[in-house]
Amino acid sequence: MRAAEWLFAVGAALFVIGIGFVVVGARAARQAPAAARPAAATPPIATVRQLMLGVVEPAAVVVFESVSTTVTKEGTEEKAPSTAAEWEAVGAAAAALAEAGRLLMADGRAVDRQDWTRMAQGMVDGARQTLAAVAARSAPGVFDAGGALYTSCDGCHQQYMR
């Protein structure tokens, strides 16, 4: 074999080996994220009961009591947020409920991945509906969203509270 043929043969061999490295490298890159996935970084601290008493109930009271209609002999009294600060307080409570709904779904806290998660998601949805109503400064919207929220509380308690 002449020198030029040798060089060609060596070059071709290196090329084939090079492709081999590219293929192996691409396969390794595809597998890397799964292998490197970290364990649950933030394991839950509060029990469900503590979340309910410490976060959910106080926030829900703010939302539920923000809009109401009281009918007496003297007439009808409508209650609704009026100042920017009052609207902000309802929005903050709704945001706390939305986040608390996600905490209920967290690994290590969720009781199951079926009804529990669905009802916790119902709470998130009701809270987001409340947030949208607050953004629109709609008292009737907050009232309706409060109904959706209450349905999620009630449904989950009937099934899981003992």
Ligand code: HEC
């Ligand atoms: C995904 C399920 C779930 C949702 C949604 C939920 N809860 Fe609960 N809640 C529970 C469970 C389970 C308990 C019982 C915890 C315990 O005592 O160990 C509880 C307990 C409570 C308690 C304590 C009751 C008592 O007297 O012992 C309050 C208050 C409460 N929830 C309020 C609410 C409110 C208000 C909402 C809606 C805004 C709500 N919860 C939504 C599951 C849920």
